[in-house]
Amino acid sequence: MTTTLTRPATTSAGSPAPDQPAPTHALSVRDLHVGDPSTGHDIVRGVSFDLPRGGVVGVVGESGSGKTLTCRAVLGILPEPFAVTGGSVEVVGRDTATLTPREWTGLRGSTIAAVFQDPASYLNPSIPVGRQVAEVLRVKLGLRRRAARERSLELLAAVQLRDPARVWAQYPFELSGGMLQRVLIAAAVAVEPQVLIADEATTALDVTVQAEILDLLAELRASTGLALVVVSHDLAVVAQLCTEVLVMRDGEVVEQGPVSRVLHDPQHDYTRLLVREHEQYGLERFLGTDGGELR
Numbered sequence: 001m002t003t004t005l006t007r008p009a010t011t012s013a014g015s016p017a018p019d020q021p022a023p024t025h026a027l028s029v030r031d032l033h034v035g036d037p038s039t040g041h042d043i044v045r046g047v048s049f050d051l052p053r054g055g056v057v058g059v060v061g062e063s064g065s066g067k068t069l070t071c072r073a074v075l076g077i078l079p080e081p082f083a084v085t086g087g088s089v090e091v092v093g094r095d096t097a098t099l100t101p102r103e104w105t106g107l108r109g110s111t112i113a114a115v116f117q118d119p120a121s122y123l124n125p126s127i128p129v130g131r132q133v134a135e136v137l138r139v140k141l142g143l144r145r146r147a148a149r150e151r152s153l154e155l156l157a158a159v160q161l162r163d164p165a166r167v168w169a170q171y172p173f174e175l176s177g178g179m180l181q182r183v184l185i186a187a188a189v190a191v192e193p194q195v196l197i198a199d200e201a202t203t204a205l206d207v208t209v210q211a212e213i214l215d216l217l218a219e220l221r222a223s224t225g226l227a228l229v230v231v232s233h234d235l236a237v238v239a240q241l242c243t244e245v246l247v248m249r250d251g252e253v254v255e256q257g258p259v260s261r262v263l264h265d266p267q268h269d270y271t272r273l274l275v276r277e278h279e280q281y282g283l284e285r286f287l288g289t290d291g292g293e294l295r
């Protein structure tokens with residue numbers, strides 16, 4: 001039996017007050033600059049995109065192009081010495097520049113959440129994984145112990161972990177990389193965020209498990225209206241999941257638009273290069289056969 005997640009009627013922390021009109025975008029990034037304010041050097045320069053509710057945007061580009069710093073700026077967790085040096089980020093209509101650290105903490109994990117590569121490093125090795133998901137529910141939603149346990153079991157089932165009761169009691173070292181990433185996704189969606197950032201979330205997994213996790217994210221999007229930002233150096237991942245794509249190079253967006261257009265008719269030399277590199281991995285099977293020849 002497959003358990004699906006549905007969004008409850010209650011609004012999450014960080015959502016606008018009921019008397020305000022609902023924002024059209026789950027996430028709106030405008031001319032974002034990220035850099036070191038002490039040197040005035042910007043690493044990310046001028047990233048803009050709108051993510052509608054339930055939409056999926058992909059961010060691709062080579063290592064060091066600024067994908068992760070962009071995501072961290074959106075999540076309010078930039079590493080020292082970086083800061084947002086220009087532009088704006090709105091999460092469900094809230095300008096994040098106006099948030100206090102306390103408000104940021106409330107927003108993160110409730111309205112916007114993330115999963116990264118290397119799930120093991122985000123879990124406590126000495127606590128059973130199910131208890132860690134339950135703890136998120138206790139802290140963020142104030143659920144009591146029994147309710148948190150029941151809900152965490154449902155979440156483990158929803159991310160298609162077989163035998164959730166057994167997995168609940170296991171320690172991180174007892175689970176495979178794919179299972180750990182499912183646990184992390186369960187923890188990330190536990191409080192029904194409206195935006196989930198998956199930053200190279202499937203990169204470390206083998207191809208079959210990677211495809212299963214991508215399917216899982218697509219299903220969560222369909223069942224909960226979750227909006228997704230999918231960061232990957234792998235164009236095939238973006239082609240499978242996203243409707244819009246940003247292609248980043250050296251901290252700038254060199255091309256962006258609908259995935260089918262960008263991948264079938266790339267305008268920038270760098271995008272052409274990326275598409276060519278990925279042809280050998282069977283990109284066309286994600287694009288369909290009637291879209292013309294890949295360049």
Ligand SMILES: Nc1ncnc2c1ncn2[C@@H]1O[C@H](COP(=O)(O)OP(=O)(O)OP(=O)(O)O)[C@@H](O)[C@H]1O
Pocket residue numbers: 043061062063064065066067068069070079080081233
């Ligand atoms: N904590 C940090 N300290 C210093 N420099 C950093 C830090 N994080 C990122 N950078 C630099 O910022 C630039 C952009 O890094 P970022 O991690 O955003 O790239 P990326 O596109 O996500 O790359 P990857 O695919 O390898 O994760 C790189 O030149 C990187 O060296």
